[in-house]
Amino acid sequence: MFRYLTAGESHGKTLLTIIEGMPSNLPLTKEDIDRELRRRQKGYGRGGRMRIEKDEVEILSGVRSNKTLGSPIGLLIKNKDWKNWKEIMATKKLSTLNSQLSTALTSPRPGHADLSGAIKYDFADIRNVLERASARETAARVAVGAICKKFLKEFGINFYSQVIMIGGVIDKKIKPLIDKAKKKGDSLGGIFEITAINLPIGLGSYVQSDVRLDGRLAGALMSIPGIKGVEIGSGFDAAKRFGSKVQDEIFYQKGRGFYRKTNRAGGLEGGMTNGEPLVLRAAMKPISTLKKPLLSVDLISKKRIKAVKERADICAVPSAAVIGEAVVAIEITRAFLEKFGGDSINEIKRNYGSYQKYVKER
Numbered sequence: 001m002f003r004y005l006t007a008g009e010s011h012g013k014t015l016l017t018i019i020e021g022m023p024s025n026l027p028l029t030k031e032d033i034d035r036e037l038r039r040r041q042k043g044y045g046r047g048g049r050m051r052i053e054k055d056e057v058e059i060l061s062g063v064r065s066n067k068t069l070g071s072p073i074g075l076l077i078k079n080k081d082w083k084n085w086k087e088i089m090a091t092k093k094l095s096t097l098n099s100q101l102s103t104a105l106t107s108p109r110p111g112h113a114d115l116s117g118a119i120k121y122d123f124a125d126i127r128n129v130l131e132r133a134s135a136r137e138t139a140a141r142v143a144v145g146a147i148c149k150k151f152l153k154e155f156g157i158n159f160y161s162q163v164i165m166i167g168g169v170i171d172k173k174i175k176p177l178i179d180k181a182k183k184k185g186d187s188l189g190g191i192f193e194i195t196a197i198n199l200p201i202g203l204g205s206y207v208q209s210d211v212r213l214d215g216r217l218a219g220a221l222m223s224i225p226g227i228k229g230v231e232i233g234s235g236f237d238a239a240k241r242f243g244s245k246v247q248d249e250i251f252y253q254k255g256r257g258f259y260r261k262t263n264r265a266g267g268l269e270g271g272m273t274n275g276e277p278l279v280l281r282a283a284m285k286p287i288s289t290l291k292k293p294l295l296s297v298d299l300i301s302k303k304r305i306k307a308v309k310e311r312a313d314i315c316a317v318p319s320a321a322v323i324g325e326a327v328v329a330i331e332i333t334r335a336f337l338e339k340f341g342g343d344s345i346n347e348i349k350r351n352y353g354s355y356q357k358y359v360k361e362r
């Protein structure tokens with residue numbers, strides 16, 4: 001089974017990841033992962049934190065001589081900002097923080113995990129919530145995704161992403177709008193699109209709800225902080241049209257096999273890939289930390305106050321697109337290993353090759 005876990009707080013020492021189920025003999029270097037980590041840090045509208053961090057991974061286990069061993073892969077990404085936060089994040093201080101309310105954050109931000117998290121986990125200090133709720137955790141997921149992309153590339157599968165829109169505008173209007181949001185102490189969201197090509201027919205299944213790949217991909221994208229909507233193929237637009245204008249007619253050519261001339265399904269039918277490019281779109285809401293904060297209620301005094309003002313990004317949609325690629329690659333890897341699984345790359349290639357031969361001969 002392919003699975004992974006991450007740990008770590010935004011301003012803690014490190015982000016930690018353990019990945020299990022990656023087969024042996026996959027060529028893998030630190031640079032394969034670092035390249036993706038650098039991509040995630042870019043984009044107009046990021047805050048001061050991205051000038052501090054220069055994310056790079058340390059591969060702790062599961063790789064020898066630049067090849068995976070088939071054993072758990074341990075990854076570490078250090079938080080450079082940790083040294084500036086040591087005092088606040090130190091274990092001793094954290095354990096006594098609830099009695100030091102003068103240093104605690106008690107004004108939850110509308111739209112953030114702050115309020116529900118503080119109530120659920122019984123904290124007076126919302127820092128105990130926001131540190132783990134922070135999108136910093138997505139750096140670890142991008143590292144996992146980088147390995148998955150490397151794995152899927154062995155089978156000719158590639159991933160792409162693009163920002164479609166930010167704050168309702170496109171192209172050259174985006175940067176000025178982000179500048180305007182910054183000036184106003186506000187934030188912006190947007191839409192990004194993920195594409196994957198060369199997927200085989202039949203990843204995922206229709207036989208049980210939890211193996212439907214469309215649900216798993218939507219779930220993966222929705223688990224990125226701030227994502228509020230996901231579309232597959234023509235998505236919400238399909239709801240406005242007649243069925244004859246939405247389904248993709250089926251064609252056949254000797255040598256090429258079954259194919260479509262349109263791809264409104266976005267490469268997914270009945271919870272499975274259909275061999276056409278996978279096309280997914282996700283909508284990200286504006287970041288909930290505002291320089292000009294909205295109204296909130298103090299957790300302790302219950303007085304009306306302004307929400308907490310933390311250093312934050314104004315817009316992180318370009319980063320979310322890179323994270324989107326990663327989480328989609330993770331889900332595709334999971335489905336791919338379920339179908340063609342083996343312990344080494346060569347074993348999986350044999351399995352994949354025989355399936356592809358079978359599909360061609362249909």
Ligand code: EPS
Binds near residue numbers: 050289
């Ligand atoms: C984040 C707030 C900001 C972002 C951070 C996510 O961090 P800070 O509070 O340190 O300014 O920069 O994102 C990252 C650190 C990252 O690596 O993407 C939040 O509250 O979610």
